[in-house]
Amino acid sequence: MIKEVKQITVHDWDSFVEKTYGKPYSFQQQNGCKDRGIEVINTHDEYAEDFEATEIPFEINGEEMGVSFQTWLNTNPEDTAKHFNQSWGNNLFWERNFYPEANMIAKDLFEKGLLPKGEYQIEIDW
DSSP states (O other): OOOOOEEOOOOOOOOHEEEEEEOOOOOOTTTOOOSSSSEETTOOOOOOOOOOSOOOOTTTTOSSOOOHHHHHHHOOHHHTTTTOOSSHHHHOOOOOOOOHHHHHHHHHHOOOSSOOOSSEEEEEEE
């Protein structure tokens, strides 16, 4: 069976999210760092669950990962910078710990008219 798919590289996805929201973002760094491969996101995933956390400890590679989409939207990197000695530490915190569920981003991008409705494959490679 041949299936037509919408695929985006992880680098292009990260750039799109960062440009749209003005926040550090790295899909591959999430959930303890993803291996090479393909992950699927959907603009209308009826089973997508937003993260519940509105706060997590300010630690890079901490056990708590992921925040609610609203918390992520309403927080600026400048708000968390004071908790880190170097700017790279703040960026790494955002990339590895302070991020929303990817389907919540896809849904929001669709609602903003920036991403067509559908399922997308994110190709993770480096």
